[in-house]
Amino acid sequence: MSASFVVLTDFSALPNRALSYAARLAEPMHAQLVLLHVRHDGLLAPTGYHHAQQAERQTVHALYELAAGQPVTTEVDISDEFLSDAVKEAVHRHHPLLLVLGRPGSATAPQEIVVSAALDLLRHVPYPLLIVPTVGWQDAPLPTRVLLAVDGEPFRLAPQRHTVRRLLRATQGTLAVVHVTDADHARPDAVELLDNLRQNDLVDELRPDQLHEISRPAVVAGVLGEAERLQAELLVVVARRHCLLGSLFHRSVTAQLIQESPVPLLLLPAED
Secondary structure (H helix, E strand, O other): OEEEEEEEEEEEHHOHHHHHHHHHOOOOOOOEEEEEEEEOOOOOOOOOOOOHHHHHHHHHHHHHHHOOOOOOOOEEEEOOOOOOHHHHHHHHHHHOOOOEEEOOOOOOOOOHHHHHHHHHHHHHHHOOOEEOOOOOOOOOOOOOOEEEEEEEOOOOOOOOOOOOOOOHHOOOOOOOOOEEEEOOOOOOOOOHHHHHHOOOOOOOOHHHHEEEEEEEEOOHHHHHHHHOOHHHHHHEEEHHHHHHHHHHHHHHHHHHHHHOOOOOOOEEEOOO
C-alpha cells in the first residue's frame, strides 16, 4: 500500500492552504493524498454546504476538481459519520503517515473549534496530526529546519512513529530539540532524554548540541521563542494520551500551541 496523507478538507478557506502544503510535502515523501469530506461536521462542512442536496452536489464536484488539480495522486473520501468516526474509518482504510488539518481562524471556523477538533482527534484517533496555519504557508518551501519540543519525560510513540524520520530524509532536513523548564523543576538528564528520542526512531542520529534546554516561566512562550530563534519551519510536539485526557497543564500547552504556532505544527501522539 502506498504511503498517504489524509487531508481534512475545509471549504470555508478556499484555496485550501492545508491541502496545498500537504501536496508539496507529499511529493518528496512519495505519498498520495486522500481528501476526506465529512458531510455532517460543522468544522469541515460548514452551514450552507450540507443542508441542501444541490449544495452537496456542488461540494462533491469541488472535491473532485481539487483532487484532479493536485501534483500527486489524490483520491476523494466522503463520509456520513461525524468527525472522529469518519477519521477512524479513513485511518483503517488508508493507514496514512499523518492527518492534515487547516487552522483557518475565520468566522466560520473559530480557533476554539479547530483546537477542540484537534484535541478530540488526538484522543480518539492517535495518529500524527499536522496543523497548517492560515497565513503564509500555502507557498512555503519544504520544512528543512524542524524543532521538536519535549517535556523531558520518557515516552513511547503511537503508530506511525517513523513519520518524522521519513520527513527529514525526504526534505534533507535537520532536527533540533527544545526542552523548556523553570526554576521550580530540575532539568532532565540530557543523555537519557536523547536516548529516549533515539529509541522512538525519530532520527537516525542525534548529537548533544542538537538539544536546547532553556529556562522560561511559560512553556509555550519558551517553545515558540526558540522556534523563532532557530528559524524553524516545522514544530513537532509529543502529545501524551493521558495528559490529553486529564492534565490541564499539558492539555493547555498543546491547545495553546495549536492556536498560536506561526509555523506548521506536527503533533505526535504518545502512548506514555
